[in-house]
Amino acid sequence: MNQPDTLILGGGISGLLAAWHLRRAGQVVEVWEASDAVGGWVQTLPWPGPKGEPGFLERGPQGLRLGRNCALARLCRDLDLSFVPRGPKGPRWVGKGGRRRPSPATPRGLLTDPDLGLAAKLRLLAEPFIGTGPEEEDLHRFFVRRLGVDFARECLPALVAGVLAAPLERLGVEALPRLRTLEARGGLLLGALRGGPETTRLLQGGTGTLARTLAERLGCVHPQRRAQSLEALPGGRWRVRGEGLTLDAAQLVLALPTPAAAALLAPVAAPSAALLAAIPTLDLRVWHSRHAPVPGWERGFGLLIHPPEGPGLLGVVALAADDARGVPGLLQLRTYLGGAFPVAPGLEAWPGVFQELRRWLPELGEAVQVREEPCPGAFPLLAPGHTARLAQLLKALPPGLHWLGAARFGPGLPDLAEGIEAWAKTFPAR
Template sequence: MLVVGGGISGLATAWFLHRRGRSVVVLEAGAEPGGSIRTERRDGFLVEGGPNSTLYRDGALAELVRGLDLERELIEANAAAKRRYIAKGGRPEPLPDGPLALLSTGVFTPAGKLRLLLEPFHGRAAAEESIAQFVQRRLGREFLDWAIDPFVSGVYAGDPARLSVRAATPKIYALEAEYGSLFLGAAARMLRGRPSGPQPTGRLISFRTGMQTLPRAVARALGDRFRAGQAVEAIERTPTGWAVRTPAGTDEAERLVLAVPAYRAAELLAPIDRALGEALEGIRYPPVASVALGFERAQVAHPLDGFGMLVPGRLGRETLGVLFSSTLFPERAPPGRVLLTAFVGGARHETAGTLPEAALVERVLADLGPLLGIRDAPVFRHLTCWPRAIPQYELGHLGRLARIDRALDRLPGLHLRANWRDGISLVDCVANARALADALAAPA
C-alpha cells in the first residue's frame, strides 16, 4: 500500500498497517516527518509550531505510544493547567470549572446565569445550525460571547457563526439529538456511567522533547518505508490500482491513501475527478501565526498559573489567545524565564495571520501586554506561520463529505484520511488512522 503524506494521519495509518502485517510505503514531500507537528529548541526555549499538547487515554494513541516504547517520554501537564483564563474587563478572569464556580464567577452576569436554567425547555433544532445559533438558542448570548466563542477561536481559529455544530462539535449536538437537552443529557450519561458531558476526557500530555517526538518515532519505526523529500507530482489510475509519480520515479500499489490537506488532495485528484476536486477545494483553511515569545520572569506581572488565556471575539483583538507554555510543561524555558505562545489570525482575522514578523510581534504585545502586565521587549521570539492552518467544518460540511464519499465510490482503492474530516485533534487523527488501517488490513 502507498500512503502520501507524512503528517500524523499518514504516519499513524502506515504504522498500524505495518503492525497488522501489511506492506506499506509513506511518501512525504518535506524533509522531516510530522506535518503541522513541529518542535524546535532554540536559545534554551522549546517551541511548538503546531499542537502544544494532546489528550491521552486508552485507545489508538495509547496503542501507538506503547508500540513505539514512548511511555517513558510522556510528561503530564502541570496541575495548574486546569485553570483557564478569559480576557474580560481589561484583565484575565478565571473561567468557572464547575457548578459551584459558575455561581460565584464574575464572567457571567446574574441574568446570564439564570438564562442557563432555561436550557432544558428549548426544543431540538429543525435545521442545521451554526455553533453560534445553537449556543445562543440553548444557553444565551452571554455564554456564547464569553465561553463558546473564545473556545472555538482557540480550537479551530474559526468563526462560530460559520462552523456547523453537528460537524465541528458532534458530541454537543448529540446531547440535544438524543436527550433534547444538554444538561439533562449530561446528567443521564453520568447516571449510566458514561462521560458526563461533551468535553474531551483524558490526561493532557506532551513529550519531554516536544510533540514532534511522536512522528519522529513513527518514522524511525517505519525505517526505509518512510521516504522524505518525495513531493508527489501526479497520481494516476492503473489497471490494477494506483500510480504515484515523484521526482525519484513512480510507485504503484493496489491501494492508495492520501493523507494530505484537502486543498492538496484537490490538486492531485481534480484531473481524475473534477467534482471530487471541487468538493475538496471548498474546505477552507484560514491562516494562523504561532508567535512564541520569551521573557525574563520579572517582565510579566501575571502569575501565569494556568493553561493560558482566551481572547473573546467581541473584544475585536486579532490575537486569539495565548498559552502559558513554560507553566504547562517543564524545561520549555531557561531558568528565570517564561515562554508564552500566542496565536494570531484565523477565520475572522485572515490578513493578520499573514503579517510580517515585526508586525505580528507588535500586535501580540499590544493585545496581551496590558492584560498580562508585560513590560519591555521579549528576550526571545520565534514565529511559525501557517498560510493554510486548520480546516473549517463550516455549515454544509457534512453534505460536502457525503459528496466526497460518493465520488470515492467511483474510485476503488483510493482512500482519504486527514483532519479535514472526523475531528481535527491529534488524538482524533490517530484514532481515525487506526480505524482505516483496520479496514484496509481486514481479509477481503
C-alpha cells in the same frame, strides 16, 4: 523496488496514523512525505535560548488532550510513550470587556462570570434533558440549544475563537466531532461524566515525539518525497510520480492538506477535487517569545480572546517554568492571531503584537527572544453542512483512492486518532 499494497501520501500525523493501523492489519505500506521531516504540524522544533541553551517550541499542539481510553491514549500506550509528570495548571483566562477574566471553562470561572446571571447558570442544569439536534447545525445554534442563549453569547466566542480560530456561526458541529458523541451519550455534561475525566498530558520530548516514534516504529516513512501526479492504471491500480520516482500501488491514501489533495486529484477525480478545493483553510500567524519570569505564572497560563475585542489576537499560552521545552529562568509564550478573523496591520510585526499583548498582560516584560512560525492553511474551516458535502466527496472518489485528515475527522488530534482508527477497520483487506 518493493511494491507496497498501499502508498500513503503525507507524513503528518494523519498519514502516520493511517500507516500504523494498516500495518497492524497486515498491509505492506509506504509513506511519502514532501518535507525533510515527518509529523506535519506535530513537530517539536529546536529553539536554543539566548546563550545557546537547549530549548524547543511546538509547531502545533503543546500537549495531548486524553481521555482514559480514547484512541489517542491507546496509541500512546501501544507506543510506550512516557508523559511528563505535571502539577496543577496556572491561571486560564478569557479576554473580555478589555480585561482578562477567569475562563468559564473552569468551575470557578463559570460560577464567578459576571455576565452570566443566575437564570443562565440554572439553565445549564437543564442540559441533560435536551435531546439530539438536527444533523446540520452551526456551533452557535448547537450551544444555544444545549446550554442556553446567555452562555452561548457570553462564554463561548472566546473559547471557540481561541481553539478553532473562527466564529461560532461559521463552524459546523463537525468541527468538534466529540460534541455529537457527548450528545449521543446523554448531553455534554452527562456524556463527559460517562466518558470519564480528560486531562492534557505532556509527552517526554514534546508532542513531536508522537510523530517521530510512529515514523521510527513504522520504518517505511520517506521524507523528501513529494507526490506530484497520480495516474489510473489498467486493472484498478494507481501510479504516483514524484521528483524522479514512480511507484504503483493498489490503494492510495491522500493524507494531505486539502489544497494539496485537491491539486493531485484534479486530473483523476475532478468532482472530489472540486469539493476538496471548496473547503476553506485558515492561516494562522504564530509568534514564540521568551521573557523574564512573572510571579504567579510559574505554572504557565492561557488567555483566549474573541477578536472583536481587539485587532486580531486569538490567544496566548505559556509553558510552565519547569517545562523541559523552555529555557530555565525564562517565561516562554506562544501567541497566535488570524484564522477567520482579520488581522490589523499593526499586528504584522512583533512590536505591534507585543503592544497588544501588554494590553492584556501588563505584567509582561520585553521579549529577550522572538521567533515567528507562520502556519499557512493551519486549519480547515468546517462550515455547517460539511458532513453532507463530505459524504458527496467520499462517494465521488474512484475505487482505490482514499482521503483523510483534519478536514475529514476534525482538526483535534483525539478526533483524528479516533477517526483514523475507525477508518482503518473499513479498509479493503489485501
